[in-house]
Amino acid sequence: MSIRDVLSPFTAWKNLFRDPVTIADPLNERPGAARYRGFHKNDMDKCIGCGTCETICQNGAIDMLPVSGVPAKLGDSGLRPRIDYGRCCWCALCVDVCMTGSLTMSNEYKWVESNPDLFRFTPGVDKKHWDNAELGYQRHAEKHLTPGERVEMPELEPAARIGSFTEIVDGYSIEQAKLEADRCVSCGLCIATCPAHMAIPDYIKAVRDGDYERGVQLLYETNPFSQVCGRVCTHRCEDSCAARHEGDPIAIRWLKRHIIDQVPQEKVLELIGKPAAPTGKKVAIIGAGPAGLTAAFDLARKGHAVTVFEAQAAAGGMTRYGIPEYRLPYDALDKDIAVITAMGVDIQYNQRVGTDIAMQQLQSDYDAVMLAIGLHQGRSTRIPGSDHPQVRKAVDLLRQITTGEKIEAPKSMVVIGGGNVAMDIARSMARLQLQQHGEIRVTLTALEDKAHFLADPVEIKESLEEQINILDSRGPQACVIDDSGKLLGLKTWKVLSIFDAERRFAPQYDESDEQIHEGEMVVEAIGQMADVSLLGNELTEKLEWNRGRIQIDSNGRTSENWLWSAGDCVKGPDVINAVADGHRVAISIDSVFTQQEAKS
Amino acid sequence: MAYQPDRSQYPQKKADGTLDIDLASGKYLKLWQGPQHPGITGNMAIELTVCGDEVVEGKTHVGYLHRGFEKLMERRTFMQCFPIVCRICVPEPDFNEYCYAAAVEELAGLEVPELAHWIRTLILEMGRINSYLMYLGGQAGAFGQGVIGQWTTYVRDLMLDRFEELTGARIYHMFIIPGGVRDNLPEGFAARMETTLQEIESTLGDVERVMFHNAVFKKRAVGVGIIAPELLDSYGITGPNARAAGVAKDVRKDQPYLVYPELDFEAVTGKDSDIYTRADVRRRDLLLSIDLIRQILVKMPKSGAVMTKLPNVLHWKIPRGETYIRGECSRGEYGYYLVTDGSGYPRRVNVRGPSYTHSIALFERLVVNANISDVAALLVSLHTYPPEIER
DSSP, X not given: OOHHHHHGGXXXXXXXXXXXXXXXXXXXXXXXXXTOOOSEEEOTTTOOOOOHHHHHOTTOOEXXXXXXXXXXXXXXXXXXXXXXXXXXXXXXXXXXXXXXXXEEEOSOOOOOXXXXXXXXXXXXXXXXXXXXXXXXXXXXXXXXXXXXSOOOOOBOOHHHHTTSOOOSBOOOOHHHHHHHHXXXXXXXXXXXXXXXXXXXXXXXXXXXXXXXHHHHHHHHHHOSOHHHHHHHOOOGGGGSOGGXXXXXXXXXXXXXXXXXXXXXHHHHHHHHOOOOOOOSOEEEEEOOSHHHHHHHHHHHHTTOEEEEEXXXXXXXXXXXXXXXXXXXXXXXXXXXXXXXXXXXOXXXXXXXXXXXXXXXXXXXXXXXXXXOOOOOEEOOOOOTTTTSTXXXXXXXXXXXXXXXXXXXXXXXXXXXXXXXXXXXXXXHHHHHHHHHHSSOOEEEEOSSOGGGOSSOHHHHHHHHHTTOEEEOXXXXXXXXXXXXXXXXXEEEEEEEEEEOTTSOEEEEEEEEEXXXXXXXXXXXXXXXXXXXXXXXXXXXXXXXXETTEEXXXXXXXXXXXXXXXXXXXXXXXXXXXXXXXXXXXXXHHHHHHHHHHXXX | OOOOOOOTTSOOBOTTSSBOOOGGGTSOEEEEEOSSOTTSSSSOEEEEEEETTEXXXXXXXXXXXXXXXXXXXXXXXXXXXXXXXXXXXSSSTHHHHHHHHHHHHHHHTOOOOHHHHHHHHHHHHHHHHHHHHHHHHHHHXXXXXXXXXXXXXXXXXXXHHHXXXXXXXXXXXXXXXXXXXXXXXXXXXXXXXXXXXXXHHHHHHHHIIIIISOHHHHHHHTTSSOOOTTHHHHTTOOTHHXXXXXXXXXHHHHSOOTTGGGSOOOOOOOSSOSHHHHHHHHHHHHHHHHHHHHHHHHHSOSSOOOBOOOOOGGGOOOOSEEEEXXXXXXXXXXXXXXXXXXXXXXXXXXXXXXXXXXXXXXXXXXXXXXXHHHXXXXXXXXXXXXXXXXX
16 A cells, blocks of 8 residues: 555546536437347338248247238238237347348337337338338348258259150158258248148158158148159149248258158058048049049048049059159059059049940949049140141140050151140150150240240250250241141241230231241140040030039039039149149038938 | 354354354344345345354345246257347356357357357457456445446446447347357447547556555455465356466466467466455456457458358257357356257256356355455455356
């Protein structure tokens, strides 16, 4: 201790002459820092109501609630986050996991209310003065807490696949599938989009957990065609996937296939269990495609006796006779069908209703009849020369390939059409050409320009890889035939527009831009229709029709109370819709049976 | 080590080992200091038994602040724990964020980008400065010297401004996230930080003149509350409490982490181990932190990634494992013991806050024979934060 210790404290007096540093009024304007985590904002145009913010919030401060004026639609649940500022801790994890980047924070931190209930608010809906604040916490790509890139699906290289009908897609390994499944945020937007409302987030969780048996049970709750849908589903679910906003959508289709690939067939049968005890009711189903067999599966599991009449020698309908083997191998399809027949479904092959057995017979012999005959008749362009024997329909050719009939592949050919069927036939014929002639000369002409092709982008990409010559905006005018009657090719004009002002089909051409595409064969792949001749004149007269298709109600029932119809022949356009239709019809038939039981 | 205080003139022990305190005799008095008391750091209480103005026995009562963090974390996903941990220590929350993040990263096998290590170190040193500034105000206040707290609170507020522009928040920064840190330094941060550091240095000059070269402070603090160096290991004493006893215990040096191996510094020590020495060690440690921040801002990379790619945090599972991550906070060794069982939730989290050992076992020993008027200063000199006692 020294004299300094006595005097030194008095230096504090120098502060007598300093201005106070305290801010007198706490309500003075003092903007928060540029990255301040202040009050929330939500961009209503970007928010899809996926609810990841609600999931991550460890305080339970966020509730997803319906909001007036925001309807649910494809890829948008219609729900919006309401935040309780009595619980929020401003950690901004909700901002970090937001799938669209719609949820952000302003740098505003002052909000005075006398009613505490008002501190529970829906950002973006309840207008606030900080809604347009430029500063505040934002999320940039680096901060995003869910991975954006899809695990690439291993598949055969073009050179390896073009020579045969071997399946192109290999399927995920367990490690790859887990990585891909890990990306899912379980928002469930996909469930609403899937026509069959499959429990997608749950079965993806089963992949993450490695619990494939649970996965199979979940698949079979809504879809007995997992082998098929795991390969060729149009996967609209992926269009509504929340992950697509920041990267690739989850490969939902491939994960479904992965589950079913992991479980042996006997185990699948064991997992789904035996059907219910027989009810004594009999159902006839015409057509063993996805719609008919789905209904058959559901009805058989309820104990009803189901007989399926199939005109072809094998079941599967368009999935077998329309989809090439490199996309859907027959043994995969057979596995799905084997599960269905194991439920006691009796499939009568080579039984063409209308020829081998009459509709009236079915009406009298069965308690209910379902029509699920698909679209097996190809449409014609009806251009000059289209009646030439070397002008073929794509569906007929595809059916011939499946049945194993010998097809003399032409050395050169032209396909008319830009949809998936056109790609299927072009790629199938290319394989045959390579096998028979050692080179591929297939030209595909489509009305649409490349940006508006009807085929899946992956089909177009793979077709190009397989040396298909794809020409867009070409309108077929005539099949060119020489004097000896030999088909030389197809004449096309440049398409200027396809639809008129009222969106009616009325193509306009530039006649000066004419091309002749060389081809010993021309294949029309411009659409299909149902062959309803089996109905007979009397029934055709009695039924109500809607623009060439049988009129059905929301349950798939026709105007005749004993007859239901489903699948491509009444609705379309794909396997999963057919499956969903099949379920609806099965529920409807079963409820009619239940009502009949109750009355008797 | 058995507790054997000198009780020659105080109550005899009963057969069961408890003290024979006959309150009815009028010789002893029970006094409660806390849980609401200006001389208590945070919400805890001391039950004093005094004889005249000397303390015969002191028992600590904690639990007023118990929020069950460790248990809460067992019911939250690994990412959801991240906003919770900072609340375990209010004045210096960043150590919780760092230790938790580092433990998760180790068990999940994540590599953190180098720049994130530098920013983490910067934040931890900024937090240390704030913690010491608060301490200095409290220590002086415990002796009735209010002005020091006014000065240090002002400069602490300037550092909170730096925290706000860097992390987006002033108190609970929630910035050191598993996988890295949330952002890079904002534009012009180093220059503004230098201005703040100079302001703090200037204030510390005043604090040294008014608090440390002060006859009253020395009379009250010198020779009081001595921690014998042989107690250090048996009582788990770390940080400035240990360094003031002449033992250079500093995790930054002893088990270097983050970028401390690349920084040039020596652990600050004292030798007298009393309240005054501990205060002085903290003041000099604060100056060291200022120097470390300057070194960091010069040496750190100017650009680069601050976050590593994480798996989907909504269902992030971490393989079975256990780890203990430690760091040197302003009170001593801070540690997180994390056990994972392969699920999406921590199986067990144990937080080792230095206040636990300092303010319960050690304090109960030091308070015996102390004067009542020194009790507050003694407790403050151990620099304890009750929330980290009651995780």
